[in-house]
Amino acid sequence: xxxxxxxxxxxxxxxxxxxxxxxxxxxxxxxxxxxxxxxxxxxxxxxxxxxxxxxxxxxxxxxxxxxxxxxxxxxxxxxxxxxxxxxxxxxxxxxxxxxxxxxxxxxxxxxxxxxxxxxxxxxxxxxxxxxxxxxxxxxxxxxxxxxxxxxxxxxxxxxxxxxxxxxxxxxxxxxxxxxxxxxxxxxxxxxxxxxxxxxxxxxxxxxxxxxxxxxxxxxxxxxxxxxxxxxxxxxxxxxxxxxxxxxxxxxxxxxxxxxxxxxxxxxxxxxxxxxxxxxxxxxxxxxxxxxxxxxxxxxxxxxxxxxxxxxxxxxxxxxxxxxxxxxxxxxxxxxxxxxxxxxxxxxxxxxxxxxxxxxxxxxxxxxxxxxxxxxxxxxxxxxxxxxxxxxx
Amino acid sequence: xxxxxxxxxxxxxxxxxxxxxxxxxxxxxxxxxxxxxxxxxxxxxxxxxxxxxxxxxxxxxxxxxxxxxxxxxxxxxxxxxxxxxxxxxxxxxxxxxxxxxxxxxxxxxxxxxxxxxxxxxxxxxxxxxxxxxxxxxxxxxxxxxxxxxxxxxxxxxxxxxxxxxxxxxxxxxxxxxxxxxxxxxxxxxxxxxxxxxxxxxxxxxxxxxxxxxxxxxxxxxxxxxxxxxxxxxxxxxxxxxxxxxxxxxxxxxxxxxxxxxxxxxxxxxxxxxxxxxxxxxxxxxxxxxxxxxxxxxxxxxxxxxxxxxxxxxxxxxxxxxxxxxxxxxxxxxxxxxxxxxxxxxxxxxxxxxxxxxxxxxxxxxxxxxxxxxxxxxxxxxxxxxxxxxxxx
Numbered sequence: 001x002x003x004x005x006x007x008x009x010x011x012x013x014x015x016x017x018x019x020x021x022x023x024x025x026x027x028x029x030x031x032x033x034x035x036x037x038x039x040x041x042x043x044x045x046x047x048x049x050x051x052x053x054x055x056x057x058x059x060x061x062x063x064x065x066x067x068x069x070x071x072x073x074x075x076x077x078x079x080x081x082x083x084x085x086x087x088x089x090x091x092x093x094x095x096x097x098x099x100x101x102x103x104x105x106x107x108x109x110x111x112x113x114x115x116x117x118x119x120x121x122x123x124x125x126x127x128x129x130x131x132x133x134x135x136x137x138x139x140x141x142x143x144x145x146x147x148x149x150x151x152x153x154x155x156x157x158x159x160x161x162x163x164x165x166x167x168x169x170x171x172x173x174x175x176x177x178x179x180x181x182x183x184x185x186x187x188x189x190x191x192x193x194x195x196x197x198x199x200x201x202x203x204x205x206x207x208x209x210x211x212x213x214x215x216x217x218x219x220x221x222x223x224x225x226x227x228x229x230x231x232x233x234x235x236x237x238x239x240x241x242x243x244x245x246x247x248x249x250x251x252x253x254x255x256x257x258x259x260x261x262x263x264x265x266x267x268x269x270x271x272x273x274x275x276x277x278x279x280x281x282x283x284x285x286x287x288x289x290x291x292x293x294x295x296x297x298x299x300x301x302x303x304x305x306x307x308x309x310x311x312x313x314x315x316x317x318x319x320x321x322x323x324x325x326x327x328x329x330x331x332x333x334x335x336x337x338x339x340x341x342x343x344x345x346x347x348x349x350x351x352x353x354x355x356x357x358x359x360x361x362x363x364x365x366x367x368x369x370x371x372x373x374x375x376x377x378x379x380x381x382x383x384x385x386x387x388x389x390x391x392x
Numbered sequence: 393x394x395x396x397x398x399x400x401x402x403x404x405x406x407x408x409x410x411x412x413x414x415x416x417x418x419x420x421x422x423x424x425x426x427x428x429x430x431x432x433x434x435x436x437x438x439x440x441x442x443x444x445x446x447x448x449x450x451x452x453x454x455x456x457x458x459x460x461x462x463x464x465x466x467x468x469x470x471x472x473x474x475x476x477x478x479x480x481x482x483x484x485x486x487x488x489x490x491x492x493x494x495x496x497x498x499x500x501x502x503x504x505x506x507x508x509x510x511x512x513x514x515x516x517x518x519x520x521x522x523x524x525x526x527x528x529x530x531x532x533x534x535x536x537x538x539x540x541x542x543x544x545x546x547x548x549x550x551x552x553x554x555x556x557x558x559x560x561x562x563x564x565x566x567x568x569x570x571x572x573x574x575x576x577x578x579x580x581x582x583x584x585x586x587x588x589x590x591x592x593x594x595x596x597x598x599x600x601x602x603x604x605x606x607x608x609x610x611x612x613x614x615x616x617x618x619x620x621x622x623x624x625x626x627x628x629x630x631x632x633x634x635x636x637x638x639x640x641x642x643x644x645x646x647x648x649x650x651x652x653x654x655x656x657x658x659x660x661x662x663x664x665x666x667x668x669x670x671x672x673x674x675x676x677x678x679x680x681x682x683x684x685x686x687x688x689x690x691x692x693x694x695x696x697x698x699x700x701x702x703x704x705x706x707x708x709x710x711x712x713x714x715x716x717x718x719x720x721x722x723x724x725x726x727x728x729x730x731x732x733x734x735x736x737x738x739x740x741x742x743x744x745x746x747x748x749x750x751x752x753x754x755x756x757x758x759x760x761x762x763x764x765x766x767x768x769x770x771x772x773x774x775x776x777x778x779x780x781x782x783x784x
Contacts, residue, residue, distance in 0.1 A: 029480050029573065029574065032449055032450035032477050032478040032575055033450060033475070033477060033478025033480040033481065033574060034478055034479040034480075034481065034604070035446060035450065035478060035479075036442065036444045036446065036452060036453075036454040036475065037442070037454075037605070038441035038442050038443075038454075038472050039434075039440075039441055039442070039470065040468065040469045040470075040471070040602075040603055040604070040605050041469065041603075042431075042468075042600060042601065042603060043481075043482075043484075043601060043603070043604050043608045043609070044481075045482075045483055045485075045609075046600065046601045048431075048600060048601075049430035049431055050428065050429070050430050050431065050432075051430075052428045052761075054427060054428065057424055057427055058425060058427065060428060061428075062428040062429070062430075068600075069599045069600060070511075070513055070546075070548035070595075070596030071513030071546045071547075071548045071596060071597055071598075071599055072513065072546065072599075073465065073546045073598050074465070074599050075598055075599045075600040076432065076434075077431045077432045077433065077469070077600075078431065078432075078563065078599070078600065079432070081428050081429075081432075081554055083425070083428065085424050085425060086424040086425025086426055086427060087426040087427075088421050088425040088426075088433075089423040089425065089426065089436075089438060090435075091436055092435075093437075101496035103526070116680065116681070116682070117680075117682070118682050118725065119420075119462075119682065119684070119725070120713070121462055121463030121464065121713050121723055122713075138433040154462075154463045154464065155463075156462035156463045181421065182421065182425060183421045183422060183423055183424055183425065193609045203462075204462030204463060206463075206465050207461045207462055207463055207464075207465040207466050207467045207470070208433060208434060208438065208440060208460075208461060208462070208467040208469075208470065209434065209438045209440075211432055211433075211434060211435070212432070212434075212435050213428070213429070215434050216435045217435070218439075220675060222471075237687055256453070261712065288508065289508070290508070290509070290510050290511065292511070297540070304598045305435045321512070321513050321514075323715040323717065324743040325715065331513055333510065333511070335510055354757055381684055389601055
């Protein structure tokens with residue numbers, strides 16, 4: 001029973017020899033602690049925060065401190081934000097969803113009416129297509145800055161398919177235009193096939209009501225598709241034959257290629273991963289280190305994550321937390337013994353379609369450097385001999 | 393495409409005919425909404441709350457409003473509480489874990505040292521063994537009151553096995569006494585086999601640090617075992633040959649049988665389920681109703697949940713949200729058309745060991761009515777013709 005663990009955690013100084021047991025016991029509290037509460041909050045010692053620039057009121061993005069989160073669920077309070085006209089304050093009793101256009105029966109659903117329909121609860125990531133935009137030209141120095149426009153929640157809602165079947169689609173129906181109730185009436189056009197597949201009219205997030213920043217009381221969730229198309233504060237669905245060519249699918253959220261042409265409607269988010277511990281801005285010491293991070297794919301489950309500690313020369317398969325959910329964060333872990341020498345560490349995800357996360361060089365060769373969107377290249381962190389971690 | 397859904401949701405009046413599209417559009421907000429925040433909160437329109445009596449400061453329990461939650465993740469802010477000396481305010485930088493007794497090397501782990509060891513993230517329920525205690529003699533009239541001492545989270549931490557291997561167990565090691573840093577020094581004795589199986593030293597909950605009410609900064613999590621044994625604010629682990637016979641394993645948390653004898657160390661929580669919508673205190677109307685609720689088992693995965701709408705005469709298998717996690721909440725759903733006649737509805741879980749959730753009558757036949765603990769009997773709700781739901 002007393003056999004020493006061969007991984008040798010003790011050599012990192014994880015535990016200290018017993019020195020002050022008596023003092024420790026004397027430090028036990030003698031007073032009754034705080035009472036129960038109706039709705040709890042986090043410890044005042046916890047400081048993890050979304051990061052954002054507040055130059056323009058109502059527009060911009062705040063980033064999840066992924067390197068300070070655990071597991072695959074992002075706390076709703078730290079879920080990234082991306083607003084174009086601020087967060088509207090909506091009374092759910094006064095909020096309806098209008099379904100009209102190429103349907104047999106125009107409909108208005110109250111929230112209560114919607115919630116009465118069959119629901120699903122599924123764990124899915126959400127990612128802004130602008131996530132990792134920095135990596136095209138000027139790689140960011142922390143995971144929050146490079147990858148913090150991605151989060152993962154358990155979403156609950158009604159399949160959009162159910163509502164469209166209620167309304168009855170006309171034979172020429174091909175697209176659905178979704179419109180939000182923010183001041184800019186954010187609108188995007190969604191191909192009908194996605195609407196009839198796994199699209200969700202989400203009213204729940206991580207067990208409670210959707211948070212205001214995520215579209216309270218109703219959001220269109222398109223699992224695996226770029227966040228901007230997942231219209232928040234959803235108030236209207238219009239079934240059409242063509243996309244509406246809104247500002248967000250023409251001037252923005254298109255992928256500008258090297259030849260000056262722009263790709264439209266590039267909804268899918270390809271397989272991606274990032275090491276979170278150790279990652280930029282952190283400091284570590286030689287000895288045992290668990291390399292851990294997150295991987296995800298908009299096209300299904302993550303099947304494999306490999307980690308390199310030698311700048312991409314060799315790769316080792318990490319273990320993946322099970323069960324893995326489709327189109328969701330997957331946590332990977334690899335035990336490693338750091339010898340204190342400078343090291344470049346990176347991760348590479350493969351999804352169930354067989355797609356392998358590319359290097360940034362491979363991405364740039366195909367797409368140039370002008371896109372800004374949909375960067376899913378391999379991120380490399382550099383451990384210096386002094387233990388500091390920076391972008392490589 | 394326009395074929396009417398045969399489940400006939402429309403007959404329940406889920407949606408109303410299009411009446412006021414123009415007015416709806418006119419109601420769009422014209423002002424920029426609220427700005428981004430570092431750590432978000434829920435909408436002020438949301439009121440779900442833990443329920444508790446506050447007679448004695450620092451002791452008692454607060455119950456999760458399960459019937460107001462979605463999916464399988466319980467929001468950390470609504471996770472049930474059960475304190476015996478209030479919630480201590482602990483500075484994690486000053487909190488250590490002492491491991492001593494029948495080990496080769498006594499150890500003190502700081503939080504940082506612990507977190508450096510290999511970690512796991514797993515979704516597990518927690519349940520107070522006193523949950524559903526009301527059902528022995530005086531069944532409660534809402535799901536929060538009958539089943540609200542159970543919650544489910546994604547927990548992150550170090551396997552206790554890893555730490556015990558670090559310390560090196562002596563050959564006579566048989567039990568581990570776990571002690572918390574609350575003012576009552578809550579302590580329980582845990583058989584070594586569980587400690588070397590799936591026990592977790594948890595520091596994370598739903599992606600962020602453990603909440604203060606759940607033992608911040610460190611809790612012993614024994615998946616599938618009664619909550620009281622999952623010592624919060626964990627500060628000490630002593631490896632011994634015998635259990636300590638603490639107050640909480642002698643005077644309390646034992647199962648008093650009809651003959652006056654009490655069973656000790658009944659840690660496992662057997663398979664259980666409860667319908668949450670419709671449930672006591674709610675009102676519904678005739679037509680389509682999705683019957684939904686939660687099932688769980690301390691002995692593994694839930695394999696089946698059956699629902700009866702005729703007082704237990706006939707049972708229909710509900711669908712289970714996938715993937716199912718072991719020793720975790722499992723969400724079940726059954727579409728149903730309520731004809732408006734009085735109906736008794738109940739659910740019955742079967743776990744992967746083949747164990748079937750019993751009736752309360754069958755439980756009482758074996759265990760009498762004096763136990764107070766470990767009630768996992770079938771709960772039945774009565775729908776009256778006026779749509780009101782009460783305990784049956």
